[in-house]
Amino acid sequence: MAGLTDITRSTVGKKLLNGLTGLLLCGFIVSHLTGNLLLLVGREAFNQYAYFLHSLGHGAVVPIMEVGLVMLFGAHAISGISVARSRRRARPDGYKKSANAGGTSRKSLASRSMIVTGTVLLIFVILHVAQFKLGWGQLRDYPDVMIDGHASVDLYSRVVDWFNWAPMVGLYVVVMLMLGNHLRHGFWSAFQTLGANNPRYENLINTAGMLFAAAMAVGFLLIPIYIFLFVEPTAGSSLAAG
Amino acid sequence: MAGNEFSVKLLIWRQSGPAQPGELASYTMDNVLPEMSLLEMLDLLNEKLTAEGIDPVAFDSDCREGICGTCGLVINGIAHGPHSGAATCEVRMRSFSDGETIVIEPFRAASFPVIKDLVVDRAAFDRIMQAGGYVSINTGSAPEANSIPVPRPHAESAMDAAACIGCAACVAACPNASASLFTSAKISQYAQLPQGRAEAKRRVVRMVDAMDEEGFGNCSNHGECEAVCPKEISIFNIGRMRREYLKAVL
Numbered sequence: 001m002a003g004l005t006d007i008t009r010s011t012v013g014k015k016l017l018n019g020l021t022g023l024l025l026c027g028f029i030v031s032h033l034t035g036n037l038l039l040l041v042g043r044e045a046f047n048q049y050a051y052f053l054h055s056l057g058h059g060a061v062v063p064i065m066e067v068g069l070v071m072l073f074g075a076h077a078i079s080g081i082s083v084a085r086s087r088r089r090a091r092p093d094g095y096k097k098s099a100n101a102g103g104t105s106r107k108s109l110a111s112r113s114m115i116v117t118g119t120v121l122l123i124f125v126i127l128h129v130a131q132f133k134l135g136w137g138q139l140r141d142y143p144d145v146m147i148d149g150h151a152s153v154d155l156y157s158r159v160v161d162w163f164n165w166a167p168m169v170g171l172y173v174v175v176m177l178m179l180g181n182h183l184r185h186g187f188w189s190a191f192q193t194l195g196a197n198n199p200r201y202e203n204l205i206n207t208a209g210m211l212f213a214a215a216m217a218v219g220f221l222l223i224p225i226y227i228f229l230f231v232e233p234t235a236g237s238s239l240a241a242g
Numbered sequence: 243m244a245g246n247e248f249s250v251k252l253l254i255w256r257q258s259g260p261a262q263p264g265e266l267a268s269y270t271m272d273n274v275l276p277e278m279s280l281l282e283m284l285d286l287l288n289e290k291l292t293a294e295g296i297d298p299v300a301f302d303s304d305c306r307e308g309i310c311g312t313c314g315l316v317i318n319g320i321a322h323g324p325h326s327g328a329a330t331c332e333v334r335m336r337s338f339s340d341g342e343t344i345v346i347e348p349f350r351a352a353s354f355p356v357i358k359d360l361v362v363d364r365a366a367f368d369r370i371m372q373a374g375g376y377v378s379i380n381t382g383s384a385p386e387a388n389s390i391p392v393p394r395p396h397a398e399s400a401m402d403a404a405a406c407i408g409c410a411a412c413v414a415a416c417p418n419a420s421a422s423l424f425t426s427a428k429i430s431q432y433a434q435l436p437q438g439r440a441e442a443k444r445r446v447v448r449m450v451d452a453m454d455e456e457g458f459g460n461c462s463n464h465g466e467c468e469a470v471c472p473k474e475i476s477i478f479n480i481g482r483m484r485r486e487y488l489k490a491v492l
Binding site for chain 1: 316318320326347351420450457461463469476483485487491492
């Protein structure tokens with residue numbers, strides 16, 4: 001008889017895994033955006049938020065969440081890649097002429113490019129963590145700031161300096177537009193995948209998916225663009241000289 | 243003649259056997275009438291080819307009234323051609339204009355090997371049905387109508403799923419060559435009725451396994467299948483298949 005291990009074996013199981021992890025990741029980016037919008041409030045607010053997160057549960061919450069996130073991203077990527085790879089095996093000889101059926105079809109640029117936007121986002125997430133969490137290639141040394149008598153990383157300065165560099169802002173803009181495109185199909189698709197879509201709610205889910213995709217893309221775009229336009233790089237940054 | 247005959251250019255996939263390479267061959271058909279079906283036009287082409295000593299184009303068809311699921315061509319890149327809710331045999335030549343080029347290809351999937359020209363082997367669907375597309379009961383005389391209550395919406399929804407004629411256009415239209423719409427329709431026609439519920443868990447796992455073993459692709463929720471389905475089977479059935487699968491494995 002079938003068991004939970006079938007989830008990782010069958011096409012339907014992999015798709016269920018992909019939809020579930022996708023929705024959970026939607027939850028993650030909402031919280032990530034909400035917190036990071038504090039960058040627009042100012043240095044104190046954002047660094048205090050960073051300190052607050054890292055002090056949660058005597059510092060245990062963040063590492064646990066990080067392990068969970070790595071598993072979520074990993075499971076979502078592996079199941080998504082398996083969906084995309086099944087195409088080549090299932091139709092080795094393509095059509096000489098292909099067209100969209102139109103009508104009730106939900107096929108779109110977003111749905112066709114999920115593997116492309118997904119791959120870009122996966123590479124981006126790895127580089128993004130290296131850039132801001134691990135501090136790879138940082139522009140200068142950032143001394144810790146004191147918050148409530150404790151030393152904490154000056155994440156605000158790190159972010160502000162990077163987003164004063166136009167190519168970095170451009171990169172984030174492109175990737176966030178891809179995120180919006182990924183969510184445009186992904187949000188609705190996750191509900192359909194989990195069997196939670198039905199004729200009565202389909203329009204609602206689809207509209208919510210469009211609004212969600214737009215809100216996430218615009219929200220994340222706002223941060224680098226706002227900083228580039230309105231926030232000066234910190235003193236000592238290699239960008240501050242110019 | 244009515245004087246409304248017109249000409250079309252045909253690009254038709256010719257392949258002499260399963261292992262032989264194929265290619266698009268070009269033909270011109272004159273004196274095409276708008277009232278003709280596309281298949282009747284192909285019949286005329288075959289008469290012409292036979293008279294010229296050329297091997298006629300092999301294609302499948304049977305009832306030619308959209309109910310049997312035997313015919314199936316990809317016409318100008320769309321399975322079953324330009325109309326929604328219609329099979330290949332229901333396509334009339336009035337859908338094309340004078341001088342238009344019509345590209346005709348077989349349903350393409352690794353699980354549907356080409357036998358000849360436009361004929362593909364769809365036995366993979368039969369094997370999916372054999373894996374669970376039935377109810378294990380002894381059939382006798384019809385039971386008393388009110389002894390098994392079936393809510394009207396369930397009966398209608400099951401009947402909508404049972405409208406699937408197994409033509410395989412869903413696979414042909416799917417960018418991933420997935421058989422999810424077919425398999426989910428067969429699962430849905432049983433899962434919503436009391437007679438089918440008893441074996442619902444075993445059925446969904448076996449039929450999904452059979453679908454995977456045949457080498458069909460996974461579903462990306464593009465919905466092209468629903469758009470080309472001659473019986474307009476909804477992709478909500480695919481959602482139901484996944485719910486049933488989740489219930490079976492949890």
